[in-house]
Amino acid sequence: MYERIFAMVEKELRQLLRDRRSLGIAILLPVIVMFLYGYAYGGGTQHIAIAIGNLDNINELSVKLEELILQNNLFEVKKYVYSVDEAMRAIENGDVYGVIVIPNGFYEALTNDGVGYVAVITDGSIPTLSEAIQSGMKNVLENYGKMLLKGNYLKVEQLRIVRYGATLKNIDFFAPAVIGLVLQTIPVSLIAISIVREKERGTFEQLVVSPIKTYEVIFGKFLAYATVSILDFFLIFSIGKLFFGIMIRGSFLEIFLASLLFLIGNLGLGLMISSISNSQLQAQQASSFIFIISAVFSGLLMPVQALPKAATIIAYFLPLYHFNEALRPMMLKGLGLGDLVGEVMVLMFYPLITVSISIIMFKKRLD
Amino acid sequence: MDNIVEAVNLTKKFGDFIAVNNLNLQVVRGEILGLLGPNGAGKTTTVRMVACLLKPTSGKILVDGYDAVKEPEKVKQKIGYMPQRFSLYEDLTVVENFEFYGKIYGLSSMERERKARELLEFVELSRFGNRLAGKLSGGMKQRLLLACALLHEPELLILDEPTAGVDPPLRRRFWEYFRELNKKGVTLLITTHYMDEAENCTRIGIMNNGNLIKSGSSIELKRSIYGGDVIELQVKTSISRVETILSGNQDVLRIIPSGDAFLIVVKDSEKSLPAVVEALRKENVDVLSIRVVNFSLEDVFIKSTEVDSNV
Numbered sequence: 001m002y003e004r005i006f007a008m009v010e011k012e013l014r015q016l017l018r019d020r021r022s023l024g025i026a027i028l029l030p031v032i033v034m035f036l037y038g039y040a041y042g043g044g045t046q047h048i049a050i051a052i053g054n055l056d057n058i059n060e061l062s063v064k065l066e067e068l069i070l071q072n073n074l075f076e077v078k079k080y081v082y083s084v085d086e087a088m089r090a091i092e093n094g095d096v097y098g099v100i101v102i103p104n105g106f107y108e109a110l111t112n113d114g115v116g117y118v119a120v121i122t123d124g125s126i127p128t129l130s131e132a133i134q135s136g137m138k139n140v141l142e143n144y145g146k147m148l149l150k151g152n153y154l155k156v157e158q159l160r161i162v163r164y165g166a167t168l169k170n171i172d173f174f175a176p177a178v179i180g181l182v183l184q185t186i187p188v189s190l191i192a193i194s195i196v197r198e199k200e201r202g203t204f205e206q207l208v209v210s211p212i213k214t215y216e217v218i219f220g221k222f223l224a225y226a227t228v229s230i231l232d233f234f235l236i237f238s239i240g241k242l243f244f245g246i247m248i249r250g251s252f253l254e255i256f257l258a259s260l261l262f263l264i265g266n267l268g269l270g271l272m273i274s275s276i277s278n279s280q281l282q283a284q285q286a287s288s289f290i291f292i293i294s295a296v297f298s299g300l301l302m303p304v305q306a307l308p309k310a311a312t313i314i315a316y317f318l319p320l321y322h323f324n325e326a327l328r329p330m331m332l333k334g335l336g337l338g339d340l341v342g343e344v345m346v347l348m349f350y351p352l353i354t355v356s357i358s359i360i361m362f363k364k365r366l367d
Numbered sequence: 368m369d370n371i372v373e374a375v376n377l378t379k380k381f382g383d384f385i386a387v388n389n390l391n392l393q394v395v396r397g398e399i400l401g402l403l404g405p406n407g408a409g410k411t412t413t414v415r416m417v418a419c420l421l422k423p424t425s426g427k428i429l430v431d432g433y434d435a436v437k438e439p440e441k442v443k444q445k446i447g448y449m450p451q452r453f454s455l456y457e458d459l460t461v462v463e464n465f466e467f468y469g470k471i472y473g474l475s476s477m478e479r480e481r482k483a484r485e486l487l488e489f490v491e492l493s494r495f496g497n498r499l500a501g502k503l504s505g506g507m508k509q510r511l512l513l514a515c516a517l518l519h520e521p522e523l524l525i526l527d528e529p530t531a532g533v534d535p536p537l538r539r540r541f542w543e544y545f546r547e548l549n550k551k552g553v554t555l556l557i558t559t560h561y562m563d564e565a566e567n568c569t570r571i572g573i574m575n576n577g578n579l580i581k582s583g584s585s586i587e588l589k590r591s592i593y594g595g596d597v598i599e600l601q602v603k604t605s606i607s608r609v610e611t612i613l614s615g616n617q618d619v620l621r622i623i624p625s626g627d628a629f630l631i632v633v634k635d636s637e638k639s640l641p642a643v644v645e646a647l648r649k650e651n652v653d654v655l656s657i658r659v660v661n662f663s664l665e666d667v668f669i670k671s672t673e674v675d676s677n678v
Binding site: 003004006007010011014015018019201202203204205206207208209210211212213 | 418419420440443444446448450452453454455456457458459463467468470471472473515
């Protein structure tokens with residue numbers, strides 16, 4: 001039995017590696033989606049919205065610094081602030097990702113002591129952007145020092161202040177939803193297509209006359225695509241973390257466990273689709289249909305709470321909604337599975353239900 | 368007789384359509400049984416039930432003593448099945464397909480390697496082991512299917528229209544394979560609608576409208592039309608004279624007038640022809656022409672379906 005299941009897993013993975021379409025779904029789709037959303041909502045590494053707060057008197061030194069910041073491609077000065085409070089508020093409101101504050105007495109300190117300070121306040125909720133602003137300012141200040149007083153000892157220090165702002169609304173808020181959507185789309189379509197393809201191409205017939213049992217075929221496919229989906233899970237989290245610095249405050253293991261339940265449920269859903277589809281096209285359409293509904297009600301486009309009452313009811317029946325409701329607080333607030341009993345229950349029932357229904361549907365169909 | 372397949376009162380309905388109607392079929396161990404009939408006669412449905420691909424609506428099938436419905440696993444080990452359509456993985460190579468099915472049939476890695484080599488040689492595909500199955504020509508795919516069906520050394524090989532769409536030289540080659548396998552002791556159950564091909568079978572079952580209407584060897588079936596071999600005779604004399612002349616010959620069963628000729632039905636034309644000629648010459652009858660009528664299976668088929676529709 002194990003040998004037959006393992007032969008099935010091996011065969012599926014080998015076919016996956018040869019099939020461009022499925023490989024595209026398995027690898028390109030998560031990569032593209034993550035980068036698209038990452039850049040769309042995470043802000044690029046150019047034209048980062050910042051504010052300047054020149055609290056010093058208008059003098060040649062501070063104006064020169066302002067000019068350098070304005071000239072730098074990395075930044076786009078969206079706003080001028082006139083107090084530290086105002087600077088903090090700009091970040092907290094999510095107006096800008098960082099504020100460069102030139103303090104009162106900057107000119108004096110620089111000319112008298114040869115050392116000046118500039119405060120760079122950044123939105124710490126997006127580590128990559130925060131880092132980009134800080135290191136960008138470091139360059140600006142170095143150039144500034146060299147330019148102004150050639151040869152003379154002059155140092156402009158940078159004060160790093162990290163502030164958590166309202167920019168959570170962007171990538172961090174969307175990351176769990178995007179991850180959920182990717183983790184739903186891939187397993188559903190991969191397993192559904194792989195089973196329907198066997199029917200469509202007549203290869204199922206050869207399997208049926210061989211001693212392999214239907215459950216071994218299905219379980220083999222299940223294992224193969226669970227493996228692929230788990231790899232995708234790590235792939236999207238790696239991209240999210242490395243490229244966009246998505247926030248993962250909760251335990252990664254618990255996030256993984258929740259995702260695993262969700263994945264298994266989705267594989268079951270894919271099995272259900274495959275048992276009612278006769279062609280790859282039908283399977284693809286059914287998966288797309290589920291994808292669209294899920295996308296609308298998952299909170300990805302609009303918070304579910306903001307939708308009309310009737311629509312929120314639909315959302316409650318969508319596993320993706322509950323997965324998002326679990327994943328978001330785990331990632332952003334650092335909650336654990338123990339804090340999310342309701343969602344965890346749904347995620348535990350989801351695979352149970354879809355897998356059982358698909359088994360019943362397959363049995364019926366084979367008889 | 369030792370029957371490897373024993374189907375009793377087999378019926379398969381698809382909704383209102385009765386594909387196979389109360390069929391009784393025996394496949395004798397060691398024979399090549401050809402199921403002959405037009406499209407829609409129920410040939411494929413019948414063999415698919417034997418191969419455990421379809422469950423009969425009613426009736427019973429025993430394969431080597433095992434019930435195909437209750438013990439399909441046992442039956443599946445006994446049979447090799449080659450479907451009409453290519454049913455292997457086109458995105459796997461020839462050898463990878465063998466590897467996969469070898470594992471499914473529980474062969475050890477050494478056995479798998481040996482069988483793959485042996486079978487690819489048998490169907491003359493040794494050079495193409497590393498080619499993707501999808502990149503093979505139509506005839507090569509058919510040969511690969513055959514080889515794969517033989518992987519687990521089945522006792523019964525079921526071939527569903529194995530030569531449909533295959534060019535004549537390859538068709539002949541296929542029949543050489545089949546005879547070679549049969550010599551090694553494999554029983555073959557073949558469906559076909561090529562009448563000429565059916566001549567190669569030890570026994571032919573003629574199917575129509577979901578029923579087996581006749582079965583027997585090619586000669587038996589042809590003799591069944593008139594109850595024996597037929598000699599066509601043209602003479603310038605009356606039927607009564609011919610009847611009198613031949614009345615002494617016990618091999619002559621019947622004489623039927625047919626246009627300006629007579630059809631003489633005999634038990635065995637080879638034995639009777641010289642005797643008939645001799646008897647006529649003794650009586651100085653002028654024989655204008657005499658020949659043995661060679662019936663084709665098509666004649667048998669048309670004749671048997673005529674009878675069938677008359678009933």
